[in-house]
Amino acid sequence: MGAVPKRVGGSGALGRGERLQGWVFDPAAQVFRLPDWERRGLVVLCSTRLGGVSRGPYGSMNLSLGVGDDPGRVEENRRRLAGLAGVTASRVVFAQQVHGTRVARIGPGDEAAPRGERTLPATDGVLVDRETSAPVLLFADCVPVLVHARRRRLVGIAHAGWRGAAGGVLLHLLEAARAAGAALDELEVALGPSIGPECYPVGEDVVEAFAAAWPWSRRHVRRQGADLRGFLAEQAARAGVEPRDILSDAPCTACDPRLYSHRRDGPVTGRQGVIVGLAGFASGEGDRAPAVEAVAEEIR
Numbered sequence: 493m494g495a496v497p498k499r500v501g502g503s504g505a506l507g508r509g510e511r512l513q514g515w516v517f518d519p520a521a522q523v524f525r526l527p528d529w530e531r532r533g534l535v536v537l538c539s540t541r542l543g544g545v546s547r548g549p550y551g552s553m554n555l556s557l558g559v560g561d562d563p564g565r566v567e568e569n570r571r572r573l574a575g576l577a578g579v580t581a582s583r584v585v586f587a588q589q590v591h592g593t594r595v596a597r598i599g600p601g602d603e604a605a606p607r608g609e610r611t612l613p614a615t616d617g618v619l620v621d622r623e624t625s626a627p628v629l630l631f632a633d634c635v636p637v638l639v640h641a642r643r644r645r646l647v648g649i650a651h652a653g654w655r656g657a658a659g660g661v662l663l664h665l666l667e668a669a670r671a672a673g674a675a676l677d678e679l680e681v682a683l684g685p686s687i688g689p690e691c692y693p694v695g696e697d698v699v700e701a702f703a704a705a706w707p708w709s710r711r712h713v714r715r716q717g718a719d720l721r722g723f724l725a726e727q728a729a730r731a732g733v734e735p736r737d738i739l740s741d742a743p744c745t746a747c748d749p750r751l752y753s754h755r756r757d758g759p760v761t762g763r764q765g766v767i768v769g770l771a772g773f774a775s776g777e778g779d780r781a782p783a784v785e786a787v788a789e790e791i792r
């Protein structure tokens with residue numbers, strides 16, 4: 493952490509021999525950034541507990557309306573997140589996360605949908621290929637899974653707790669990117685701040701749930717510690733993403749006091765948000781809410 497990112501050529505592609513450098517804490521904005529992806533023309537940041545207006549166990553930058561916090565304070569925090577990301581607040585899209593595997597795609601039928609509430613029902617993954625929308629998913633130990641297609645120019649995010657990870661939500665997100673026209677060899681995956689194996693002992697039921705679906709998972713998911721990021725990184729590689737294009741190193745939410753952690757803090761706590769999008773919102777597109785379609789419902 494804290495390393496000065498190397499400059500990369502204007503194409504946004506990694507040079508020969510370069511690797512993704514990972515999440516960097518920005519002390520001015522009090523968020524984690526991913527300079528590797530910002531250089532590619534993407535909006536991407538992970539908020540922290542810092543810089544918001546929530547109080548008590550929610551202090552201070554809680555972004556969830558579903559954990560008992562004051563809604564007015566949460567709305568202010570959400571406004572601040574949009575500002576930090578440089579995104580018009582009306583273009584931020586949230587999701588009702590249910591530890592499932594449904595992935596929603598936003599666009600290209602942008603003009604069709606009515607304006608209104610921007611929370612996608614029962615959705616744990618969102619893919620966008622237009623500058624008109626920037627999805628935010630919320631986390632407090634679960635793994636943010638980010639995907640970017642360099643040439644097709646789309647970006648997506650999924651929410652992977654153990655149920656989502658075992659259910660294959662990462663594969664659903666990759667499949668959604670492929671369905672939207674991305675080639676396998678242009679995909680990059682980044683895993684965000686989430687609980688590390690040293691802080692995440694699990695029950696035998698969790699170990700067995702993974703092993704039943706993914707026989708190779710036992711080296712990552714053990715009773716003494718489940719390494720969800722390790723599991724997801726291998727899953728991405730097995731799906732064909734180049735290992736050099738997979739970033740799995742990220743801060744542990746339970747170890748880092750700047751981050752919310754359900755495991756560390758208990759059920760009464762807040763949620764940080766990871767926002768992704770395509771940078772450079774075109775002017776004149778108004779505030780039309782984009783169409784949303786469910787894709788990749790089933791994966792072999």
Ligand SMILES: [Zn+2]
Binds near residue numbers: 688690748
């Ligand atoms: Zn930890």
